Every structure is written in structure tokens, then in C-alpha cells.
Amino acid sequence: GAGVSQSPSNKVTEKGKDVELRCDPISGHTALYWYRQSLGQGLEFLIYFQGNSAPDKSGLPSDRFSAERTGGSVSTLTIQRTQQEDSAVYLCASSFSGNQPQHFGDGTRLSIL
Amino acid sequence: AQSVTQLGSHVSVSEGALVLLRCNYSSSVPPYLFWYVQYPNQGLQLLLKYTSAATLVKGINGFEAEFKKSETSFHLTKPSAHMSDAAEYFCAVSATGANSKLTFGKGITLSVRP
Numbered sequence A: 001g002a003g004v005s006q007s008p009s010n011k012v013t014e015k016g017k018d019v020e021l022r023c024d025p026i027s028g029h030t031a032l033y034w035y036r037q038s039l040g041q042g043l044e045f046l047i048y049f050q051g052n053s054a055p056d057k058s059g060l061p062s063d064r065f066s067a068e069r070t071g072g073s074v075s076t077l078t079i080q081r082t083q084q085e086d087s088a089v090y091l092c093a094s095s096f097s098g099n100q101p102q103h104f105g106d107g108t109r110l111s112i113l
Numbered sequence B: 001a002q003s004v005t006q007l008g009s010h011v012s013v014s015e016g017a018l019v020l021l022r023c024n025y026s027s028s029v030p031p032y033l034f035w036y037v038q039y040p041n042q043g044l045q046l047l048l049k050y051t052s053a054a055t056l057v058k059g060i061n062g063f064e065a066e067f068k069k070s071e072t073s074f075h076l077t078k079p080s081a082h083m084s085d086a087a088e089y090f091c092a093v094s095a096t097g098a099n100s101k102l103t104f105g106k107g108i109t110l111s112v113r114p
Helices: none
Strands: A005-007 A010-013 A019-024 A031-038 A042-050 A065-069 A075-079 A088-095 A108-112 B002-005 B010-014 B019-021 B024-027 B032-038 B044-050 B056-058 B064-068 B073-078 B087-094 B108-113
Touching: A005 A088, A010 A019, A019 A088, A019 A108, A031 A075, A042 A065, A042 A075, A075 A088, B002 B087, B010 B019, B019 B108, B024 B073, B024 B087, B032 B064, B032 B073, B044 B056, B044 B064, B044 B073, B073 B087
Parallel strands: A010 A108, B010 B108
Antiparallel strands: A005 A019, A019 A075, A031 A042, A031 A088, A065 A075, A088 A108, B002 B024, B019 B073, B032 B044, B032 B087, B056 B064, B064 B073, B087 B108
């Protein structure tokens, strides 16, 4: 497709389980961002990838969160030992380069029981 | 450090009325500024952006915003609201360098009355 694709669209899991969220950016976009949208905190930056540079992980809330981007394309956000406060919508965005407008996917709605 | 303030959480207008959504920013460096719209269960869609060119920026769906450095504002307007404009609107700021991670305001929900 032409846009940013995220999967799954919804994920329900039990507290303590690990989850993986996937983002497929727009073809040719070198920059990729993850954000979290929650009722209490609004929209927050999590992590930024640009080409082969070291990612900016400054927004990750704890060491339970990690992300990788393989081959400069698809990215996976992993949350280990999930907690109820991790419940949120996780949004991925990509852009042609680091200072170009970002295009967002529809997000993954994560619910921790 | 950068921040965005969107006063109020909800604005209601009549169809055909002026839409005005306020945004003030704080930035230690010249910023880029954005307005995004979010419809239910969807991601964010870019309405318009300011990147240090013209201070009056025109976007999609008839929206525009004016960058006023002296007031540190970037308010969003539309002359005549349409029912389809009902959504949540986010103002965001980023640095102008390569890492343009966005800092968002809390968002404003726009309702349009028939």
C-alpha cells in the first residue's frame, strides 16, 4: 500500500506478557518514528530511526521497551513484561528524511488486562 | 526544550461558522510547526506545516494558520465549518534539524453543530 502500515490493529494481552508491534513505513522513507498516545499522557515521542545512524531512544519510558529497524525498512517495537500502564495506541510515522513531514499509520491499540 | 499549549479541550461551532483553534509554542530555537487532524480510530493526518517560509500557511480542507513569532502562536482557522471537520486537532512543534521528533499539544476536539 501507499501509506504506513501497522500491525496488529488491536492487541489484547495479559499483564506480564511480551508484545511485538510492527510498522511498515512508506517505501523510500529513511526516517521512522514511534509515538504513544494515551489518555493520561497524550501523544509522546518514543524512538526515532534515521538510516544507519544510531537511533534516538530518548523517549522510551523504561528498559522494558525496545525497538529495532531491520534493513532500513520494517520496524518492530517490543514491550517486555507488559504492565497495565502500557495500555495505549502506539503510532508509527515515517518521512522521506529527518526534517520532512511525517506520515502516520493508523496505530496499534494495545490493551493490557 | 520545546512545548506546545492548546488551551481548552473542546470547541463547538455551528456549521458555516468560523473555526479558530489556538496553539502557542515555546522553543529555544526557530521551530517547525504543524497541525494534524485525527479522526476516530485513525492515525494523524497532516493539515499544514510552517517551515520558516511564508508566515501564513494554507493547508488542506480549507484550513490555514498564521505563524506569529512575537506572540509565539500558530492558531488554526477555517472560515466556514463543515460537519466533516469534526475531529481532534493537534498542534505540534519540532526542531529544524535532522531529528524532527514532534512534541504535541494535548489536542482539541472540534464539534460541529448542524
